[in-house]
Amino acid sequence: MDSEAVEPLLKVxxxxxxxxxxxxxxxxxxxxxxxxxxxETLALVxxxxxxxxxxxxxxxxxxxxxxxxxxxSVVFNGTELMKLDDxxxxxxxxxxxxSMVFQGAMNSLNPVLxxxxxxxxxxxxxxxxxxxxxxxKAEEAVELVGLDRTVVQRYPHELSGGMKQRVLxxxxxxxxxxxxxxxxxxxxxxxxxxxxxMNLLKRLKAEMSLTYVFITHDLAxxxxxxxxxxxxxxxxxxxxxxxxTVYSNPRHPYTKLLLESVPMLRADRPPTFIPxxxxxxxxxxxxxxxxPRCPYFMKGKCDAKVPKEFxxxxxxxxxxxxxxxxxxx
Amino acid sequence: MNKSGNLITTxxxxxxxxxxxxxxxxxxxxxxxxxxxxxxxxETVALVxxxxxxxxxxxxxLLGLVRPSGGRIVFDGLDITDxxxxxxxxxxxxxxxxxxxxxxxLNPVFPxxxxxxxxxxxxxxxxxxxxxxxxxxxxxxxxxxxxxFFASKYPHMLSGGQRQRVAIARAIITNPDLxxxxxxxxxxxxxxxxxxxxLFKEIQxxxxxxxxxxxxxxxxxxxxxxxxxxxxxxxxxxxxxxxEVLSxxxxxxxxxxxxxxxxxxxxxxxxxRKVTPGQPxxxxxxxxxxxxxPRCQYLIQGxxxxxEPMLIRIKGERYVACHLYEKPPMEREGHQ
Ligand SMILES: Nc1ncnc2c1ncn2[C@@H]1O[C@H](COP(=O)(O)OP(=O)(O)OP(=O)(O)O)[C@@H](O)[C@H]1O
Ligand SMILES: Nc1ncnc2c1ncn2[C@@H]1O[C@H](COP(=O)(O)OP(=O)(O)OP(=O)(O)O)[C@@H](O)[C@H]1O
Ligand code: SF4
Ligand code: SF4
Ligand SMILES: [Mg+2]
Ligand SMILES: [Mg+2]
Numbered sequence: 294m295d296s297e298a299v300e301p302l303l304k305v306x307x308x309x310x311x312x313x314x315x316x317x318x319x320x321x322x323x324x325x326x327x328x329x330x331x332x333e334t335l336a337l338v339x340x341x342x343x344x345x346x347x348x349x350x351x352x353x354x355x356x357x358x359x360x361x362x363x364x365x366s367v368v369f370n371g372t373e374l375m376k377l378d379d380x381x382x383x384x385x386x387x388x389x390x391x392s393m394v395f396q397g398a399m400n401s402l403n404p405v406l407x408x409x410x411x412x413x414x415x416x417x418x419x420x421x422x423x424x425x426x427x428x429x430k431a432e433e434a435v436e437l438v439g440l441d442r443t444v445v446q447r448y449p450h451e452l453s454g455g456m457k458q459r460v461l462x463x464x465x466x467x468x469x470x471x472x473x474x475x476x477x478x479x480x481x482x483x484x485x486x487x488x489x490x491m492n493l494l495k496r497l498k499a500e501m502s503l504t505y506v507f508i509t510h511d512l513a514x515x516x517x518x519x520x521x522x523x524x525x526x527x528x529x530x531x532x533x534x535x536x537x538t539v540y541s542n543p544r545h546p547y548t549k550l551l552l553e554s555v556p557m558l559r560a561d562r563p564p565t566f567i568p569x570x571x572x573x574x575x576x577x578x579x580x581x582x583x584x585p586r587c588p589y590f591m592k593g594k595c596d597a598k599v600p601k602e603f604x605x606x607x608x609x610x611x612x613x614x615x616x617x618x619x620x621x622x
Numbered sequence: 623m624n625k626s627g628n629l630i631t632t633x634x635x636x637x638x639x640x641x642x643x644x645x646x647x648x649x650x651x652x653x654x655x656x657x658x659x660x661x662x663x664x665e666t667v668a669l670v671x672x673x674x675x676x677x678x679x680x681x682x683x684l685l686g687l688v689r690p691s692g693g694r695i696v697f698d699g700l701d702i703t704d705x706x707x708x709x710x711x712x713x714x715x716x717x718x719x720x721x722x723x724x725x726x727x728l729n730p731v732f733p734x735x736x737x738x739x740x741x742x743x744x745x746x747x748x749x750x751x752x753x754x755x756x757x758x759x760x761x762x763x764x765x766x767x768x769x770x771f772f773a774s775k776y777p778h779m780l781s782g783g784q785r786q787r788v789a790i791a792r793a794i795i796t797n798p799d800l801x802x803x804x805x806x807x808x809x810x811x812x813x814x815x816x817x818x819x820x821l822f823k824e825i826q827x828x829x830x831x832x833x834x835x836x837x838x839x840x841x842x843x844x845x846x847x848x849x850x851x852x853x854x855x856x857x858x859x860x861x862x863x864x865x866e867v868l869s870x871x872x873x874x875x876x877x878x879x880x881x882x883x884x885x886x887x888x889x890x891x892x893x894x895r896k897v898t899p900g901q902p903x904x905x906x907x908x909x910x911x912x913x914x915x916p917r918c919q920y921l922i923q924g925x926x927x928x929x930e931p932m933l934i935r936i937k938g939e940r941y942v943a944c945h946l947y948e949k950p951p952m953e954r955e956g957h958q
Contacts, residue, residue, distance in 0.1 A: 334891070340811050340812075340813050341782075341811040453901065483672045483673050483838060484672070484838065484840075484879060484882045484883050485672065485878070485879070485882045485897055485898060487882070488881075488882035488883075488895045488897045489897050491884075491895065492894050492895055492897060495891070495894060496894075510811055510812055510813075511812055512812075512886045513841075513883075513884045513885055513886045513887075514884060515886075516884060516885075516886050516887050516888050516890045516891065517884050517890045517891060517895075518891055519888070519891060520891065535888075536888035536891070537888045539888075540886055540887065540888045541888070551813065552886060554812065554813050554816050555812070555841075555885075555886050556816065556841035556842050556844060556845050557841065557885045557886070558840060558841050558844060558868060558880060558883055558885055559885050560885065561865075563845050564816045564845060565816065566813065566814070566816040566817035566820065567813055568817075570781065570783075
């Protein structure tokens with residue numbers, strides 16, 4: 294598929310989200326750009342604290358109070374979201390637009406409310422359906438994710454982890470979104486339950502022609518869904534490309550080392566680790582943020598100038614000075 | 623103590639927790655139900671299984687923290703099954719433990735120095751000066767350097783990986799022969815896991831420590847253990863050299879677990895993973911016969927649901943508890 298031919302469903306440009314703290318602004322999302330085409334899955338991968346969740350929250354505009362800076366452009370389905378007021382955002386995005394399955398949300402289901410009501414809530418609040426109509430839709434939604442209709446009558450504590458995760462997916466789908474952001478949707482689940490959920494996500498994607506942004510720190514898991522991969526490091530996307538080439542021919546040193554740190558079950562290659570620690574996002578290292586840990590570090594260059602994004606293939610970008618000779622910007 | 627041989631052995635170990643209703647015992651949670659396993663000196667055995675399969679309970683039993691309901695535990699030649707607490711304390715000095723949660727397992731009000739020193743104080747080992755030397759050495763061992771810098775910090779000032787290093791330093795401070803590491807890296811970022819496990823391996827080789835590595839992660843078990851025990855509903859269903867078990871799993875449950883785990887491979891997105899239906903059973907009324915039978919695609923009616931399969935040796939060091947392999951030895955040899 295030619296990348297230019299299809300109009301993206303989501304186009305994020307120079308997105309910035311900084312949090313204010315006593316020690317100074319935290320540059321959680323520091324000028325990132327990417328597109329997601331209709332029907333594809335973009336996986337955002339990266340270590341803890343690299344800014345994955347913040348990116349998602351910036352897109353759907355669910356922000357904490359201590360935002361220091363929030364800027365850039367987010368165009369969804371042809372509409373610039375950054376220009377919408379809250380009411381327009383609710384109408385155009387929260388219903389039939391973008392939904393999110395939040396990280397760790399399994400534990401934030403309300404223990405005293407029946408599951409059905411929690412699934413239906415968005416239809417009552419954002420669409421204005423009657424409780425009765427919304428509950429009927431909730432039954433359909435839980436069935437869609439492979440649960441029995443009667444689950445709507447139960448309380449969260451009566452459900453297993455896998456069932457709760459399905460409920461959260463039902464909750465995200467009930468507003469009939471085009472784009473679903475999945476933030477670590479299977480962490481804390483057993484491997485068989487995880488495999489079940491991944492199968493479900495694959496099935497739903499095909500049946501409902503959904504577009505996903507799939508957030509995970511697990512590269513193996515990312516490959517279960519990803520058509521394209523964006524690798525985040527220290528608030529930036531350092532590599533972005535089709536999963537076929539990112540996995541087989543990573544161009545950024547961080548991606549390469551990250552892949553080598555994954556213990557493989559089916560191949561015999563002892564995993565290695567990346568020495569050092571992730572960057573401090575209040576005082577990030579100058580130049581390339583990965584330079585203190587990079588085995589290819591070039592003194593005077595990598596620590597002086599922020600690397601540009603180089604195009605290594607038609608649809609594959611990496612921000613590393615090593616590519617300067619080979620690619621064009 | 624000799625350098626090789628078994629450090630700890632369990633024989634038909636059973637740990638049942640009573641289920642009480644109105645002060646009456648109405649049943650038992652059979653968390654560990656007839657587990658026989660040994661760990662050699664300097665060996666790492668991975669204990670792998672889904673949530674609730676009994677891994678932590680087994681680890682706690684080795685440490686003398688839960689009383690067995692049946693069977694035996696022998697530690698370096700000494701039967702510790704029913705040891706009195708004061709005698710167990712002496713034995714426990716030779717054991718260390720690392721828990722899953724690096725946030726919860728360190729006392730937040732103590733500086734790192736005191737946390738790491740604590741087992742020495744509790745066991746009245748050494749003078750304060752001697753202890754100081756040992757603590758600094760342990761911090762160096764886990765690469766919290768310079769040790770003076772970390773000694774004065776508090777847990778909340780450290781990252782998850784650094785906290786887990788502190789937990790490891792504390793676990794090895796008494797120079798133990800056995801360390802039970804219960805999900806020591808599962809709360810950490812994937813990129814730090816390998817680093818911490820590599821550290822474990824180094825310490826083990828340097829000090830000839832035996833490790834029980836409790837985890838649900840087969841992939842790390844593959845590279846950081848010599849033998850692997852697969853646990854299902856309180857029982858070991860397969861046991862053997864890790865690489866052999868993972869490259870050629872015999873038990874249908876082991877096969878199903880491996881099938882469920884992805885490697886990084888962009889073609890994964892075009893496939894659905896074969897997933898075994900159902901859930902692990904209740905440990906109060908586990909299924910008759912083979913506990914995996916309600917979920918097993920190879921179920922032999924009339925056998926698997928009636929007769930409990932024993933853990934038998936198949937070849938070399940490989941053991942499996944499954945009726946598919948219970949043929950007369952002659953026939954089995956001929957089969958290969
Ligand atoms: N409300 C906040 N105030 C201050 N800093 C924050 C806030 N929320 C997140 N951060 C910081 O912003 C950075 C990015 O956090 P974010 O949660 O986006 O990372 P992540 O990639 O999703 O990590 P994880 O894999 O752990 O979920 C981190 O350094 C985090 O500590
Ligand atoms: N003190 C206890 N009293 C009663 N039941 C218990 C007790 N400790 C554990 N159990 C039960 O024993 C079973 C095995 O638990 P255990 O914690 O050993 O499993 P596990 O394999 O470590 O699981 P996980 O992977 O979730 O840590 C579970 O059903 C658990 O609820
Ligand atoms: S820009 Fe330099 S420091 Fe950064 S990843 Fe490339 S080679 Fe390494
Ligand atoms: S004993 Fe029977 S039911 Fe159990 S794993 Fe083997 S074949 Fe399956
Ligand atoms: Mg996150
Ligand atoms: Mg446990």
